[in-house]
Amino acid sequence: xxxxxxxxxxxxxxxxxxxxxxxxxxxxxxxxxxxxxxxxxxxxxxxxxxxxxxxxxxxxxxxxxxxxxxxxxxxxxxxxxxxxxxxxxxxxxxxxxxxxxxxxxxxxxxxxxxxxxxxxxxxxxxxxxxxxxxxxxxxxxxxxxxxxxxxxxxxxxxxxxxxxxxxxxxxxxxxxxxxxxxxxxxxxxxxxxxxxxxxxxxxxxxxxxxxxxxxxxxxxxxxxxxxxxxxxxxxxxxxxxxxxxxxxxxxxxxxxxxxxxxxxxxxxxxxxxxxxxxxxxxxxxxxxxxxxxxxxxxxxxxxxxxxxxxxxxxxxxxxxxxxxxxxxxxxxxxxxxxxxxxxxxxxxxxxxxxxxxxxxxxxxxxxxxxxxxxxxxxxxxxxxxxxxxxxxxxxxxxxxxxxxxxxxxxxxx
Numbered sequence: 001x002x003x004x005x006x007x008x009x010x011x012x013x014x015x016x017x018x019x020x021x022x023x024x025x026x027x028x029x030x031x032x033x034x035x036x037x038x039x040x041x042x043x044x045x046x047x048x049x050x051x052x053x054x055x056x057x058x059x060x061x062x063x064x065x066x067x068x069x070x071x072x073x074x075x076x077x078x079x080x081x082x083x084x085x086x087x088x089x090x091x092x093x094x095x096x097x098x099x100x101x102x103x104x105x106x107x108x109x110x111x112x113x114x115x116x117x118x119x120x121x122x123x124x125x126x127x128x129x130x131x132x133x134x135x136x137x138x139x140x141x142x143x144x145x146x147x148x149x150x151x152x153x154x155x156x157x158x159x160x161x162x163x164x165x166x167x168x169x170x171x172x173x174x175x176x177x178x179x180x181x182x183x184x185x186x187x188x189x190x191x192x193x194x195x196x197x198x199x200x201x202x203x204x205x206x207x208x209x210x211x212x213x214x215x216x217x218x219x220x221x222x223x224x225x226x227x228x229x230x231x232x233x234x235x236x237x238x239x240x241x242x243x244x245x246x247x248x249x250x251x252x253x254x255x256x257x258x259x260x261x262x263x264x265x266x267x268x269x270x271x272x273x274x275x276x277x278x279x280x281x282x283x284x285x286x287x288x289x290x291x292x293x294x295x296x297x298x299x300x301x302x303x304x305x306x307x308x309x310x311x312x313x314x315x316x317x318x319x320x321x322x323x324x325x326x327x328x329x330x331x332x333x334x335x336x337x338x339x340x341x342x343x344x345x346x347x348x349x350x351x352x353x354x355x356x357x358x359x360x361x362x363x364x365x366x367x368x369x370x371x372x373x374x375x376x377x378x379x380x381x382x383x384x385x386x387x388x389x390x391x392x393x394x395x396x397x398x399x400x401x402x403x404x405x406x407x408x409x410x411x412x413x
Contacts, residue, residue, distance in 0.1 A: 096132075
């Protein structure tokens with residue numbers, strides 16, 4: 001059992017009665033605009049693959065679209081952060097949403113006037129995901145600027161709760177899309193949702209001093225972000241840890257659907273219900289993270305969640321019983337949310353205002369550095385051996401990561 005440990009300065013923060021976060025206008029605006037954007041994004045994510053499949057009847061085209069959507073985060077994230085730090089955050093966020101609205105309307109009217117070339121889908125998908133990442137990078141800066149430090153954990157947990165809840169509604173949203181007279185109506189609904197969020201974001205009010213970073217030169221600012229990340233040793237160690245945590249998580253997430261269909265012989269309805277347990281675990285994690293962060297240090301939370309997540313992979317390896325598998329997936333969703341919200345919040349708390357864009361961009365890109373290779377490897381392992389072997393390898397990987405964290409300086413942070 002881990003002894004309860006107070007963080008430095010915690011007594012002074014929590015000894016005073018803090019105002020409710022629900023009385024903070026900026027939080028309400030960020031929460032509701034985020035919910036509307038998440039709803040619209042979910043429709044787009046489900047509608048566009050269906051449209052491509054309807055046009056081409058090719059799963060290869062669908063998978064290529066998914067790969068293209070992944071590229072902006074991997075290739076551009078760390079550079080986007082420099083521009084975020086140079087800009088006024090509210091204006092940056094509004095422009096990124098506005099550009100997505102324009103792209104969505106271009107797609108909608110192109111499809112309405114006939115079947116557009118595939119290259120248009122790929123280009124629009126790339127720029128939609130680029131703008132989406134740019135928005136969320138700016139949003140991380142806005143949250144730090146617009147909300148008091150003591151509200152960051154609760155705010156991030158609330159944002160995660162809403163996004164997870166909308167994710168659980170995925171099957172219902174799919175049904176909604178299929179009820180439309182044409183699939184491109186889903187693209188129109190996404191554009192309308194983004195337009196509503198654009199209006200809501202206009203009401204954000206917070207102090208934002210003009211950035212002086214633009215005077216220093218792009219590459220110098222880029223280097224400054226890396227120097228700050230390395231200087232913040234706790235965040236640096238967390239970043240190294242997350243690279244490998246995301247690799248094992250990516251392997252499991254990729255394999256679980258194949259495992260459920262090929263080994264457990266589940267129907268589509270049973271598979272949908274099984275995967276929804278991850279969302280339920282995520283919701284529970286969002287509700288619990290505030291208390292957990294008050295009791296334990298960031299390093300302890302990251303370290304122990306790594307070990308416990310590894311045990312959920314071992315659960316998947318040991319038994320293919322439906323209830324047992326659902327329990328493992330629920331616990332995995334719970335622990336993943338605890339770890340993610342803790343890391344996001346610590347990154348905001350420990351990063352200077354003028355560097356938050358660069359740090360968010362660099363870490364966001366580095367976090368996913370090894371995921372494509374791990375996902376590719378998991379497919380080959382399942383093909384050559386059995387999908388259960390992927391779960392065992394992921395468990396071993398998390399055990400090694402845990403030992404690294406436990407005997408590094410991270411454990412004491």
